[in-house]
Amino acid sequence: MMLARPVCLDTLLRCFVLPSSFFRNTFNRSSINQFFPIVSSSFSLGQPTFTIPISSNNVSTLYFSFRSFSISSSRSSPVVQFKLADIGEGIKEVEIIEWYVQVGDYVKQFDKICEVQSDKANVTIISRYGGTIVKLHQNISKTAKVGETLVDIKLEHDLDVLTGTKTATIMTDDTFDNTVYKDSLANILVTPAIRQMAKELQISLSDIQGTGKDGRILKEDIIRFKSVKSTPSKFSSGTPPPSPTAVKQTSRLRPTPIPTSSSLKKVSDHSLTKSKNDRNEPIQGTRKTIIQTMIETSSIPHFTYCDEYDMTQLEKIRKQLKNRLDNKQKQMYSYMPFIIKACSLALCDYPILNAHIDSKCETIAYKGSHNVGIVIHTKHGLFVPNIKNVQQLSIGQITYELNRLQELAQNAKLSTEDLTNGTFSLSNIGDIGGTYTVPVVLSPEVAIGALGKIFRQAVPDEDKQNSNESEEYCSSPVHSMMSVSWSADHRVIDGATMARFSNQLKFLLENPLHTLIN
Amino acid sequence: MKSILRGGNRVLISKSTNVYTNLALERYLAENIKHQPKTRLLLLWRNQPCVVVGRYQNPFAESDIKYLSEKQIDLARRYSGGGTCYHDLGNLNVTIVTTREDYNRKKNLHWIVNTLNEAFNLTLHVTDRDDIFLDTFKVTGSASRLERLYAYHHFTLLINSYLNDLRRSLKSEDQMKITSKATSSVRSSVLNLADRNNSITYEKTIALLIEKFFQWNNEKTTTSCDYIDPLLYYEHIKDFENELKSQKFLYQVTPPFVYTIEHEKQPIEISVSNGIITDIKGNDSIIDKKNFLGQLFHGVYHNIQKLNKT
Numbered sequence: 027m028m029l030a031r032p033v034c035l036d037t038l039l040r041c042f043v044l045p046s047s048f049f050r051n052t053f054n055r056s057s058i059n060q061f062f063p064i065v066s067s068s069f070s071l072g073q074p075t076f077t078i079p080i081s082s083n084n085v086s087t088l089y090f091s092f093r094s095f096s097i098s099s100s101r102s103s104p105v106v107q108f109k110l111a112d113i114g115e116g117i118k119e120v121e122i123i124e125w126y127v128q129v130g131d132y133v134k135q136f137d138k139i140c141e142v143q144s145d146k147a148n149v150t151i152i153s154r155y156g157g158t159i160v161k162l163h164q165n166i167s168k169t170a171k172v173g174e175t176l177v178d179i180k181l182e183h184d185l186d187v188l189t190g191t192k193t194a195t196i197m198t199d200d201t202f203d204n205t206v207y208k209d210s211l212a213n214i215l216v217t218p219a220i221r222q223m224a225k226e227l228q229i230s231l232s233d234i235q236g237t238g239k240d241g242r243i244l245k246e247d248i249i250r251f252k253s254v255k256s257t258p259s260k261f262s263s264g265t266p267p268p269s270p271t272a273v274k275q276t277s278r279l280r281p282t283p284i285p286t287s288s289s290l291k292k293v294s295d296h297s298l299t300k301s302k303n304d305r306n307e308p309i310q311g312t313r314k315t316i317i318q319t320m321i322e323t324s325s326i327p328h329f330t331y332c333d334e335y336d337m338t339q340l341e342k343i344r345k346q347l348k349n350r351l352d353n354k355q356k357q358m359y360s361y362m363p364f365i366i367k368a369c370s371l372a373l374c375d376y377p378i379l380n381a382h383i384d385s386k387c388e389t390i391a392y393k394g395s396h397n398v399g400i401v402i403h404t405k406h407g408l409f410v411p412n413i414k415n416v417q418q419l420s421i422g423q424i425t426y427e428l429n430r431l432q433e434l435a436q437n438a439k440l441s442t443e444d445l446t447n448g449t450f451s452l453s454n455i456g457d458i459g460g461t462y463t464v465p466v467v468l469s470p471e472v473a474i475g476a477l478g479k480i481f482r483q484a485v486p487d488e489d490k491q492n493s494n495e496s497e498e499y500c501s502s503p504v505h506s507m508m509s510v511s512w513s514a515d516h517r518v519i520d521g522a523t524m525a526r527f528s529n530q531l532k533f534l535l536e537n538p539l540h541t542l543i544n
Numbered sequence: 545m546k547s548i549l550r551g552g553n554r555v556l557i558s559k560s561t562n563v564y565t566n567l568a569l570e571r572y573l574a575e576n577i578k579h580q581p582k583t584r585l586l587l588l589w590r591n592q593p594c595v596v597v598g599r600y601q602n603p604f605a606e607s608d609i610k611y612l613s614e615k616q617i618d619l620a621r622r623y624s625g626g627g628t629c630y631h632d633l634g635n636l637n638v639t640i641v642t643t644r645e646d647y648n649r650k651k652n653l654h655w656i657v658n659t660l661n662e663a664f665n666l667t668l669h670v671t672d673r674d675d676i677f678l679d680t681f682k683v684t685g686s687a688s689r690l691e692r693l694y695a696y697h698h699f700t701l702l703i704n705s706y707l708n709d710l711r712r713s714l715k716s717e718d719q720m721k722i723t724s725k726a727t728s729s730v731r732s733s734v735l736n737l738a739d740r741n742n743s744i745t746y747e748k749t750i751a752l753l754i755e756k757f758f759q760w761n762n763e764k765t766t767t768s769c770d771y772i773d774p775l776l777y778y779e780h781i782k783d784f785e786n787e788l789k790s791q792k793f794l795y796q797v798t799p800p801f802v803y804t805i806e807h808e809k810q811p812i813e814i815s816v817s818n819g820i821i822t823d824i825k826g827n828d829s830i831i832d833k834k835n836f837l838g839q840l841f842h843g844v845y846h847n848i849q850k851l852n853k854t
Contacts, residue, residue, distance in 0.1 A: 148625035167725030
């Protein structure tokens with residue numbers, strides 16, 4: 027089962043890297059496969075293995091020639107320690123049986139590093155990184171413990187963030203990664219000169235549709251791609267009410283204002299004058315993780331409960347605070363800290379909403395601390411860091427934390443700590459626009475709320491209902507109403523619980539003094 | 545051809561009884577089948593009399609090489625690790641292939657134990673070392689191989705094997721002479737299932753396993769069960785088969801070792817690496833090193849034996 031938080035971490039790290047180094051990485055991989063088909067096949071799984079003795083006087087020519095072709099980056103690349111990851115079955119240590127690499131060898135991601143044996147199970151350890159082997163830390167026939175370093179690898183670029191963790195994991199979800207990569211790489215036919223050109227222009231070859239023989243990418247294709255790229259064409263996010271809440275979106279989606287009719291017109295005009303080429307984009311990295319999460323989340327039966335909260339009182343308080351504190355502090359008091367605190371108070375009465383459920387649905391883990399996750403949209407992607415122990419924090423402290431997390435998120439500097447162990451989530455879709463939505467629960471949590479925008483609405487005053495019978499003379503006070511959508515895991519949460527929680531929260535927000543008192 | 549590589553819960557029974565062919569087939573299927581998560585492939589096979597050593601073992605330390613060649617018992621090395629076993633037609637080989645994530649040796653063994661105990665009224669149990677014992681006798685030896693995309697666990701099942709031949713083949717006098725870091729087998733007393741319940745036969749066992757396998761994997765029918773003739777796929781498995789048969793793989797892949805003999809009452813240490821004699825330590829006058837240095841150990845093994853104790 028994939029937890030949402032580690033996915034977020036991947037999202038964080040991959041999004042951080044994608045804009046700057048992604049294209050370069052793609053280029054390098056494809057060039058390697060093109061230039062060294064023979065060598066790369068010798069590292070494939072299908073080939074017979076043979077012992078490579080440690081003794082230095084046995085240097086096979088294969089490795090020697092490989093070394094002379096190595097593409098090591100000239101800028102200083104970090105050396106990463108590749109550790110032995112948990113193999114499973116409670117195995118704590120293994121015997122190193124065979125090395126498949128030597129110092130100085132160039133390895134690609136997924137190449138075999140060594141073979142280990144533990145009580146009759148032989149495991150092939152594969153590389154998580156691409157780079158040059160700098161040092162072998164273990165000896166044949168010696169035992170290595172899980173967590174110990176196997177080899178030092180000097181990375182070919184500083185892309186260690188791309189792979190997330192620094193331990194050697196037997197890739198699981200990345201099998202999908204590999205096949206997609208292979209397909210996209212296998213389709214790229216291009217001469218070295220064109221490859222160089224693409225590199226200089228910072229174009230990813232997988233983005234280009236080749237028009238030459240067998241789909242070969244020609245010089246004209248690159249030139250055409252470049253000119254198409256330079257004209258603004260990213261209006262593709264035009265899906266109506268996006269269900270952005272909670273689960274991640276593509277990094278390219280910026281929080282855009284709701285397109286007005288005039289801007290929509292511009293779109294259509296634009297598309298008439300300029301014909302666009304079809305474009306295939308292999309699904310990689312962030313998007314793949316999102317897809318995976320989405321698939322898994324879809325197996326959770328959701329229900330949604332919506333309501334409207336009267337924020338008028340809260341609005342008044344906010345204005346007061348803002349006027350008072352603007353001089354002293356720079357912090358903007360938004361509604362969120364209030365709402366977060368109120369949620370925590372309400373969760374005290376409905377602790378089942380602050381629980382985790384495991385994938386097999388065998389245990390409900392009631393969590394003591396209210397770690398409220400907040401969905402933050404940034405140019406790097408969508409993150410859900412959480413504020414820890416909200417039940418112990420004052421609204422001021424919550425505000426501080428919120429601002430801290432937001433700043434870190436904007437710079438893609440959120441830590442694992444911030445992104446994990448959330449127990450309850452909130453998404454503010456109101457600042458983009460929109461009222462009701464069906465948010466998706468972030469597994470293993472069981473509930474999530476989406477706060478819509480606050481809109482002014484004439485609300486008939488219930489007290490005066492009887493006294494004022496004349497319809498012409500109906501003056502209803504205008505209140506600020508916020509639409510709220512709650513989704514919960516219907517396997518453990520029933521509608522009544524959610525409804526009562528919502529009512530409790532509603533009370534706390536409509537009567538903010540109660541929230542502030544606590 | 546394509547249908548043989550489809551994933552899902554399946555049973556394949558090999559028609560061949562050639563150990564090299566079967567090992568090659570096992571590897572070919574494991575590497576090429578599109579394994580689906582939460583499904584298993586069951587391979588059932590048996591071989592003509594042969595001895596199969598583990599990937600990182602020393603065949604000289606594990607079996608009586610001379611006896612094997614005299615009786616024309618094949619010697620093979622498999623791709624997975626672990627110890628040595630003797631196969632003949634009374635010994636059933638079972639391989640369970642899954643995705644890497646679904647690998648679970650204990651589950652497989654418990655399934656077998658439960659199935660056999662229930663059907664044949666036995667008292668088998670699984671040990672810590674992932675063997676299956678009947679009281680104090682071993683009836684199953686396991687080994688596994690975990691690769692990036694797949695993992696397999698295979699084990700033998702002694703149904704009605706010729707145990708005398710087994711003992712004789714696996715007896716090695718060289719065991720004491722060899723010092724090495726190779727995996728050494730842990731020997732145990734063995735027993736046939738048929739000795740405990742004489743209604744058990746090979747045919748009955750495979751029929752039982754096939755039926756229970758599909759139940760275990762929640763399949764309604766047993767239609768995904770096929771006999772497979774590896775000869776039909778010769779083109780695909782021949783590389784593996786040739787490798788398995790090669791002298792290189794059989795002997796030269798052995799981890800480095802030192803073979804000590806006594807010649808004219810003095811010890812002589814022969815260092816072997818990659819199957820080649822790299823060094824001989826001993827009194828220079830008694831042994832003519834030229835004949836041996838740089839030679840393939842298994843090639844001159846016979847001569848070395850002659851020197852020993854003379």
